[in-house]
Amino acid sequence: MRKFFGILLFMTLIWACSSDDNGVSAPGEEPDPTLGPGEESFERGPMLANWADNIIIPSYEAFAIEIENLNTSFEAFRADASTANLSSFRASWLSTYKAWQRVSMFEIGPAETEGLRLNVNIYPTDASKIESHIVSGTYDLSLSSNRDAKGFPALDYLINGLGETDDAIVSKFNANDKAALITYTGAVLQDMTALSARVLSEWKQSYRDTFVANDGASATASVDRFVNDYIFYYEKFLRAGKMGIPLGVFSGSVLPEKVEAYHKADVSNELFLEGLNAAQDLFNGKHFGKSSSGESLASYLDALNSVKNGEDLNKLINDQFNAARTRVEGLSAFRQEIENNDPPTNMLMAYDEVQRAVPMLKVDMVSAMSISIDFVDADGD
Amino acid sequence: MASFFDKHIKTPVEAAPLAVFRILFGLMMLFSIIRFWSYGWIEKLYIEPKFFFSYYGFEWVKPIGDATYFLFVLCGLSAIFVALGYKYRIAIVVFFLSFTYIELMDKTTYLNHYYFISILSFLMIFLPANAYFSLDAAKNPKKAFQYIPAWTINSIKLLLAIVYFYAGLAKLNSDWLIKAMPLKIWLPSKFDIPFMGQFLHQEWVQYAFSWFGAGYDLMIPFLLLYRKTRPFAFVLVVIFHVLTRVLFPIGMFPYVMIISTLIFFDAGLHHRLLARLGILLKVGKQKFDNQQQLVLKNEAITKFKLATVVLFFAVQLLFPFRYVLYPGELFWTEEGYRFSWRVMLMEKSGYAQFKIVNGESGRWFYVDNSDFLTPFQEKQMAFQPDFILEYAHYLKNHFQKDGHKNVQIFVDCQVALNGRLSTTFIDPNVDLAQERESFAHKNWITPFKDEIKGI
Numbered sequence: 001m002r003k004f005f006g007i008l009l010f011m012t013l014i015w016a017c018s019s020d021d022n023g024v025s026a027p028g029e030e031p032d033p034t035l036g037p038g039e040e041s042f043e044r045g046p047m048l049a050n051w052a053d054n055i056i057i058p059s060y061e062a063f064a065i066e067i068e069n070l071n072t073s074f075e076a077f078r079a080d081a082s083t084a085n086l087s088s089f090r091a092s093w094l095s096t097y098k099a100w101q102r103v104s105m106f107e108i109g110p111a112e113t114e115g116l117r118l119n120v121n122i123y124p125t126d127a128s129k130i131e132s133h134i135v136s137g138t139y140d141l142s143l144s145s146n147r148d149a150k151g152f153p154a155l156d157y158l159i160n161g162l163g164e165t166d167d168a169i170v171s172k173f174n175a176n177d178k179a180a181l182i183t184y185t186g187a188v189l190q191d192m193t194a195l196s197a198r199v200l201s202e203w204k205q206s207y208r209d210t211f212v213a214n215d216g217a218s219a220t221a222s223v224d225r226f227v228n229d230y231i232f233y234y235e236k237f238l239r240a241g242k243m244g245i246p247l248g249v250f251s252g253s254v255l256p257e258k259v260e261a262y263h264k265a266d267v268s269n270e271l272f273l274e275g276l277n278a279a280q281d282l283f284n285g286k287h288f289g290k291s292s293s294g295e296s297l298a299s300y301l302d303a304l305n306s307v308k309n310g311e312d313l314n315k316l317i318n319d320q321f322n323a324a325r326t327r328v329e330g331l332s333a334f335r336q337e338i339e340n341n342d343p344p345t346n347m348l349m350a351y352d353e354v355q356r357a358v359p360m361l362k363v364d365m366v367s368a369m370s371i372s373i374d375f376v377d378a379d380g381d
Numbered sequence: 382m383a384s385f386f387d388k389h390i391k392t393p394v395e396a397a398p399l400a401v402f403r404i405l406f407g408l409m410m411l412f413s414i415i416r417f418w419s420y421g422w423i424e425k426l427y428i429e430p431k432f433f434f435s436y437y438g439f440e441w442v443k444p445i446g447d448a449t450y451f452l453f454v455l456c457g458l459s460a461i462f463v464a465l466g467y468k469y470r471i472a473i474v475v476f477f478l479s480f481t482y483i484e485l486m487d488k489t490t491y492l493n494h495y496y497f498i499s500i501l502s503f504l505m506i507f508l509p510a511n512a513y514f515s516l517d518a519a520k521n522p523k524k525a526f527q528y529i530p531a532w533t534i535n536s537i538k539l540l541l542a543i544v545y546f547y548a549g550l551a552k553l554n555s556d557w558l559i560k561a562m563p564l565k566i567w568l569p570s571k572f573d574i575p576f577m578g579q580f581l582h583q584e585w586v587q588y589a590f591s592w593f594g595a596g597y598d599l600m601i602p603f604l605l606l607y608r609k610t611r612p613f614a615f616v617l618v619v620i621f622h623v624l625t626r627v628l629f630p631i632g633m634f635p636y637v638m639i640i641s642t643l644i645f646f647d648a649g650l651h652h653r654l655l656a657r658l659g660i661l662l663k664v665g666k667q668k669f670d671n672q673q674q675l676v677l678k679n680e681a682i683t684k685f686k687l688a689t690v691v692l693f694f695a696v697q698l699l700f701p702f703r704y705v706l707y708p709g710e711l712f713w714t715e716e717g718y719r720f721s722w723r724v725m726l727m728e729k730s731g732y733a734q735f736k737i738v739n740g741e742s743g744r745w746f747y748v749d750n751s752d753f754l755t756p757f758q759e760k761q762m763a764f765q766p767d768f769i770l771e772y773a774h775y776l777k778n779h780f781q782k783d784g785h786k787n788v789q790i791f792v793d794c795q796v797a798l799n800g801r802l803s804t805t806f807i808d809p810n811v812d813l814a815q816e817r818e819s820f821a822h823k824n825w826i827t828p829f830k831d832e833i834k835g836i
Contacts, residue, residue: 042582215573216573217572240749249746252739311802355734363731363795363803364797364802364803
């Protein structure tokens, strides 16, 4: 009898210890010294550190610098709304928009709290809402109902969509009611600047350490959450948002007005390619702005594969990214592709190539890493 | 043969083990229901989804909106009544029906151990679990018996033995034994478990777990049956199930199994447990020790009961082998996979993109699955053919109501199994709107490219 209760006690203890833990292991855990070379298990901590220190934070820093430049060229344009200043404002906008493509996928931690992506890149933008805000002069850009009246798409409308020609646009900024227009443009910029500055400083101050220390394996661990966010970005924002939705693959008819940077008209493919490159660079752990690289999903797959002797997923996924890039590089700007071709066969074929990476990431990669997609909190058996 | 029959079927045995089983079963089920509710799973799994996946033939079983909570209340209450042994027969019938109804509402949540609870509670309908240490027996001494026929206890042992042994048989395949799959995928990801975590990525550990797991399942019924090995076997049961609890998110199942295996012990243990419980509840156990033997009357109802139990076990023994009637790899097609004690055998996941084609105009578009399914449903749907077909028909009806004509449904479905690269799972050229669910083989499943040897 005593033995029986002993076992029962033991059982309860283990239960208590194991009960629904989030599996956060202590940072700085010693690697197992008994492991020989080549038998090492893959450490998630260094991969998180590589992501944070060499990719995420540098990308946000580069984005912050671009935002600063954008503000500078806006100031010049505000002082003198000439066509030359419009051109340089527009060039800054495009270069900032491209830098954005390198941070858009990091919607985790501070960016998630701020809702950065929802606040700076919801398109199509609502031109009539913008116009009415400019006229009324009363608006609160922090409201979620105004997300389609600000950010890059709103700037796109303000500097590319207000008139047919540059002269027409510039004349609006020199008309009698120019003050309201300038004020609105400034407010949109101010909103973007503040949001992105908060995200960057949060990353630098505390979130970096939180992110790296949470190196366990559970639904709430950094790797699991980040990989989910990464795949979500690739599927919903890169594949569907930039190509699929305007192509009409979810609606049955083309929706060219839903391309990114609609008013600029000729850069949507560039923006897409920047996003695709960013996604591939993250996969390979390539340091921002450098040719060096560190621990990554690719090296994680290689490490797992050395045990499993399975397919070389790293190569397959990179090949697929490359195939997708080649296809998209062969396209004109998406708005032209969609508006000038019925059906837009080449772009549809490119979309298929982009799509093919989704099951590789969402099925093969996460299954190799034993990460559950859209973690579901339910029992298994 | 006659003596075997006498010994295991007719001989009167102490009723205490069955009483302990009834009490612990009732409490466990009550706790499970409370746990399920407290996690918000009723809302999440049965109220929020727009669409529910049905078992073939049970399409009429659906969640009933907010009244679904009432089902869980009913189930929990009946579990209390079962534990108390009060109005036992009605209570266990209500428990079986409510629990089974809940499980039939959406096959997304199918788990082998839910099925186990369903059939166990069905079996318990026919067992005199209230003969001893129950409110029924206390209130009506005519219904109180210290001894009951041996088969009533042995039937539970047999059911447990089937669960374990069949789970062991299912592991006798080349993926599990030769490739150590899927543990080779699952274990390394548990690197952050204290002490053990650092060893889990080592290949020999993965093989050891695989082989030990298969050996455990095959041997444990016999080790539990044999008196000399029983204490050792129980220690194994505890270690094994606690280990699975630590490694995998399997909810209440380990505890249910640990508690259930107590039935293999001699009545002495159960008498001591009940004596303590009696002191705790201030209920004298002595009044149940009335030396009375329950002898089932030789009448039609008894014969019907026994025939049902025999039929039940015949089904349990044969049903898991129905997969041999289907062509193709079982793990791939999953035709005959459920209800067969195939537990934690596969790392399988998929991706399914549905294409809706207007047969008249030829216009087409893709479906965003998150418009119709919860992430959990989408995940389960993407690698199980019967889910894919049912969802395809749901989509067809939905878009026909939207005014689309001649709707055709195609799917691009990629599935990965046990570390193999994902490959096409469903023939992308088959219009699923034209296919019907049945027990026949689904010939639109793309044949498995590899081979898995074994049972």
